[in-house]
Amino acid sequence: GENVEQHPSTLSVQEGDSAVIKCTYSDSASNYFPWYKQELGKGPQLIIDIRSNVGEKKDQRIAVTLNKTAKHFSLHITETQPEDSAVYFCAARPGAGTALIFGKGTTLSVSS
Amino acid sequence: DAGITQSPRHKVTETGTPVTLRCHQTENHRYMYWYRQDPGHGLRLIHYSYGVKDTDKGEVSDGYSVSRSKTEDFLLTLESATSSQTSVYFCAISDPRQGGETQYFGPGTRLLVL
Numbered sequence: 750g751e752n753v754e755q756h757p758s759t760l761s762v763q764e765g766d767s768a769v770i771k772c773t774y775s776d777s778a779s780n781y782f783p784w785y786k787q788e789l790g791k792g793p794q795l796i797i798d799i800r801s802n803v804g805e806k807k808d809q810r811i812a813v814t815l816n817k818t819a820k821h822f823s824l825h826i827t828e829t830q831p832e833d834s835a836v837y838f839c840a841a842r843p844g845a846g847t848a849l850i851f852g853k854g855t856t857l858s859v860s861s
Numbered sequence: 862d863a864g865i866t867q868s869p870r871h872k873v874t875e876t877g878t879p880v881t882l883r884c885h886q887t888e889n890h891r892y893m894y895w896y897r898q899d900p901g902h903g904l905r906l907i908h909y910s911y912g913v914k915d916t917d918k919g920e921v922s923d924g925y926s927v928s929r930s931k932t933e934d935f936l937l938t939l940e941s942a943t944s945s946q947t948s949v950y951f952c953a954i955s956d957p958r959q960g961g962e963t964q965y966f967g968p969g970t971r972l973l974v975l
Contacts (some may be wrong), residue, residue, distance in 0.1 A: 750920070751946055755903075781962045792865075792966035793904070800962075835964060842962060847892055847911070847955060848919060849964060853903040 751776040751843040755852025762829050764861045770837055772852050778844025782822045784813060785838045787854075791805045793838060797824070801806040864888040865967035866891050873973045882970050884952030886932075890928040893935040894953040894964065895919075895927060897946075904951065910935055942974045 752775040758799045762768050774782075780801040785793035799806045799822065806813050810829075817823040826833055836856050840849040864887045874880050879975045881893030884893060894909040896919075908927040916927050924946060937947055952967040 783963065785966075790969075792968050794966070797962055798963065840904075847962070848894065848906050848909055849904075849958075850906075851896075851904040853901060 750777060751841055751850040753839060753841050753850050753852045755839050755855060757855060758853065759856045759858070761858045761860065764829060764831060764859055766829055766861075767784065768824075768826045768829050768833070768857055769837070770824045770855045770857075771821060772823070772839035772841075773819075774841040774850075776841070776843045777817075777819065777820065779841040780812070781842040782815060783840050783849070784824050785840065787836045789835075796837075824831060826857075829857075831859050831861050833857060834859045863887045865952060865954060865965060867950075867967040867970045869970060870968065871971045873975065874942050875975050876943055877941050880942050880972065880974075882937045882950055882972070884935045884937070884967060886935075886952075886954050888954060888956070888965075889932060890954035890956035890965075891932075891958065893929065894955075895925070895935065895937045896951045896953065897921065897948040898951060901947050907937065907950075921949075942972075944974050946972065947974045948972060 783798035786796045787793040801845045812825040836854045839852040866885045868883045895907040896904040905921045910916045910929040928936045950970045953964040955964045
């Protein structure tokens with residue numbers, strides 16, 4: 750079955766710096782890759798997603814890139830702010846079905 | 862979390878007792894999911910439903926059962942709770958007809974099994 754690896758597990762940056770989180774997946778049939786942000790005590794919230802027919806997607810300070818050949822995708826956050834501090838999860842949807850397979854998460858800390 | 866509620870939000874129970882968690886949605890989404898979240902494991906799928914009375918197992922389904930008698934409610938039951946089922950449980954919903962592939966998560970239920 751699908752397996753998603755996420756790195757790093759923790760990431761500390763200074764306010765204003767960029768942050769990059771990387772994920773790899775194993776199932777070449779996976780076709781949908783969302784990113785979720787989870788704040789303490791809350792459920793995960795979708796921040797951006799990308800489909801397999803697209804190589805890059807941006808939404809203000811957030812961007813996601815996908816390399817299907819290498820089977821990896823990355824989240825890029827520019828001009829980080831303290832409110833970006835949270836746990837971020839990547840996920841992949843295998844070709845069959847609707848269920849998502851999640852990475853283990855990255856704890857991002859942005860210090861001012 | 863809009864449109865998705867989970868109850869209870871916190872529960873402490875003893876080993877061997879049955880526990881039922883409820884997920885309620887007001888979005889009329891077809892698909893509903895139960896995940897558990899544990900440190901070092903991320904989110905793992907327990908069971909999911911693709912319609913009323915239609916359910917299927919996820920990767921960590923042992924010890925859990927589910928039921929969906931109405932579109933809006935998805936119940937997760939631990940028939941005989943064990944300490945290994947101490948976790949935070951999240952419900953999620955999606956509908957290809959409405960939100961596409963996006964899964965929306967509820968606020969979670971924190972379960973402690975003593």
